[in-house]
Amino acid sequence: MMSQPVRSMTDNVQVSHLPRQQNESQSTVCDEAVEKTKEDLPATAETANIEPTESGKPKRKPSFYLAVLSLMLVILIVSLDATALSVAIPVITSDLNGTSLTAFWAGISFMLAVVIVQPIYTTVSDVLGRKIALYTGFVLFTIGSIIFAVAHSMSILILGRIIQGLGGGGLDVLNEIIIADITTLKERPLYLGLMSVPMAIGSALGPILGAAFSEYATWRWIGWINLPIIAVSAPLAVFFLRLKPIERSMWSRLASLDWIGLVLFAIGITVFALPLSWGGAMYPWSSWRTIVPLVIGIVVLTVFAVYEARPAHPVFPYRIFRSRTAVVTLIGSFIHGMVLYTLLFYMPLFFESVFLEAPLGSAVSMLPLLCMVTAFSGLAAWVVEYVRHYRWEIWLGWVLLTLGTGLFAVWDVNSSLAIKSGFQVIAGIGMGALFTVLPIPMQASAPTAEDQGLAVGVLVSFRLFGALVGLAIGSTAFSSTFGHGISSLGSNLPKDVVILKDPNQAIGFIPYLRQLRNLTAEELNAIRSVYRDSMQTIWYILTGFGGFGFLTSLLTASLTLETEELSRQYFDGDMA
Known part of the structure; x- marks a missing residue:
């Protein structure tokens, strides 16, 4: 068996500067993590x-x-x-x-x-x-x-x-x-x-x-x-x-697949995810239609998690989660997906409702954020390629993501183009950096090179699950704040906007805000302010999660990147 580079299973030591020979001498740390055939x-x-x-x-x-x-x-x-x-x-x-x-x-x-x-x-x-x-x-x-x-x-x-x-x-x-x-x-x-x-x-x-x-x-x-x-x-x-x-x-x-685990996971995640998607939108969170499937989903996923200790090829191998760096990186990926995808959903709606922009105009207004994500997702990975360290980029990425998202709360109907664009630039740099740098410690913490593909697959799943949870939280926060805001305007709403008394209609009504002609400027601005306050609540929540992501990232260890091993499904350029 080829010697494996050391992976600290508790990540309590810094190994990025250990000599290669020393790493190889300690390869037995990983031998118990996975059994391999020749x-x-x-x-x-x-x-x-x-x-x-x-x-x-x-x-x-x-x-x-x-x-x-x-x-x-x-x-x-x-x-x-x-x-x-x-x-x-x-x-x-x-x-x-x-x-x-x-x-x-x-x-x-x-x-x-x-x-x-x-x-x-x-x-x-x-x-x-x-x-x-x-x-x-x-x-x-x-x-x-x-x-x-x-x-x-x-x-x-x-x-x-x-x-x-x-x-x-x-x-x-x-x-x-x-x-x-x-x-x-x-x-x-x-x-x-x-x-x-x-x-x-x-x-x-x-x-x-x-x-x-x-x-x-x-x-x-x-x-x-x-x-x-x-x-x-x-x-x-x-x-x-x-x-x-x-x-x-x-x-x-086919026989070695974890069929029972796959069925348990598919049932559990489906039953759990459905009420997350409709809670606060289709049905109230207090409704039995939300609570019952949510509880059933949690029970099935718990059974799935206990069962996963048994199969030879489980859906989520326990060995992937034994490293402290892997755990905090998965938490970070979950929060990153929560913040990124929730912003991508609600930011164009913010521009359409608060600044009364058309859909195309709102998409253009998001370009500062999207361009920064584009530029720095590539740049951050290439910087790691050059300096061979990743922790400082993760920490800086969380600081910028949290700062930029928090500054979105400053936006109002009178915000200038510089304020709208500048805050997006700050958040976009952080989001872009985290997109490509977080997979690096996740793969470096894998017990063996064989597990690196599996590790990054788990990370991507956590990112998208975070997105689903973020959208559920955003929907609930928006509906709750919007309902209170509309109620504060009094019971005599103009007939053109009386539908907004139902918070579930607020998102669907956004395209019609630009077409209102019978409202006075003061009445329209009051409606826009309710939308602004409702989405401001979402910015606050995402900022809090961003801060938590930064705190957990401080536990990330600096693991070596100087390994040259390939997975068993490596690229074979000599194949016919």
């Missing part, structure tokens, strides 16, 4: 026949870069699709004669499906192979995109979004897992930086394209635009993503 042992760049360059880094063949391009296109389509719909939902709902309820499910169904399937893709790809899971993601995402684009009713559109989520969840998590498979930890910051570019570009362009399609063409292009990108990405993956196959028969791999 064919499952991790390879190195040397044993995988990858020639080094003069700098010592692996010399890659053209097929490797074409495979990386395929993964970058995967990230682009998922990022575009995940962010394009929110600004177009009012137009879609009107066009398909939908209701507030169907509009709600059109918006949340994709996220729910992604949260449910990501851990399943992670464990299935670890046992059956990455490419089988990747191809499944491509097929489901393509089918879902077509159904969405041709839908003539809200129910069919929601079905398309669910199928897109079932595929998109796999594509989203597998691109990061496969990058962990085909690169060494030593060179990974460079590729994490490259992968962040299409993610950030997609997140920036998504709202703009969604608004442009819905206003000037047709919202159906939100689905159609995925197809040409898939038509390029999928063939590149088929012909150039040459991963070393798992040396076991398909039947033996």
Whole structure:
């Protein structure tokens, strides 16, 4: 067995400066973490026949870069699709004669499906192979995109979004897992930086394209635009993503899957996530329709967590969570997803309701945030590639995220462009840095190189689950504050806005604020102030979570990045 570099299971020591020889002499720390058969042992760049360059880094063949391009296109389509719909939902709902309820499910169904399937893709790809899971993601995402684009009713559109989520969840998590498979930890910051570019570009362009399609063409292009990108990405993956196959028969791999764990997780996370999505929106949090499934989901997930100590290939291996650095990084990823995705949902609504901007204008107003996320998600990873340390970037990222999010509370109807843009820049730098730097300690803390892909898959799942929880918290905070704010205006609301007495109608009514003609300037400003105060509550909550993320990040250890081991599903450029 090849010696493994030391991983402190308690992270109480700094190992980034330990000599390589000393690291190898202490490799027995990880031997108890996982049992391997001979064919499952991790390879190195040397044993995988990858020639080094003069700098010592692996010399890659053209097929490797074409495979990386395929993964970058995967990230682009998922990022575009995940962010394009929110600004177009009012137009879609009107066009398909939908209701507030169907509009709600059109918006949340994709996220729910992604949260449910990501851990399943992670464990299935670890046992059956990455490419089988990747191809499944491509097929489901393509089918879902077509159904969405041709839908003539809200129910069919929601079905398309669910199928897109079932595929998109796999594509989203597998691109990061496969990058962990085909690169060494030593060179990974460079590729994490490259992968962040299409993610950030997609997140920036998504709202703009969604608004442009819905206003000037047709919202159906939100689905159609995925197809040409898939038509390029999928063939590149088929012909150039040459991963070393798992040396076991398909039947033996199927038999080794944790079927009971998969079923328990799928049931538990579905029953738990559904009331999180509708609590405070469809039903009150005090309703039995929210409480009962929430409790059942918690019970099933608890049974799942206890059971996971038994299987040989569990969905969530306990060994991934034994490191203190892994635990605090997962907490950070959860909070990062909570803050980022909640802001991406509510910020355009803030611009539309408080500043009375059109959907396209609100998407453009978000460009400072999105551009900073784009730039610094790549830059931060490349800085780690250069300096070989990551903790200070994580700490600085949390400080900027917390500061910038807190400053959003200063915004009001009279805020200048400089104030609106400047605060977004601060928050965007922090969010971008954390997006690509957090996976580095998560992978460095993995017991073996074999577990690095699994570790980053778990991290991505935590990020998206944080997004779901953040949206639930945001919905509850918004509805509660909005209800109190509207009540404070008195019972004699103008008839044009009397619908706002029901806080559940507040989001759907935003596009009509610009069209109100019978309200005086004072009455309209009062309504805008209620929207402002309601979203200010969300900024305060997210700021508090950002501060907690910073405090937990102080427990992150500085682990070595100087390892050259590859996963058993490494890139095999010599395969036919």
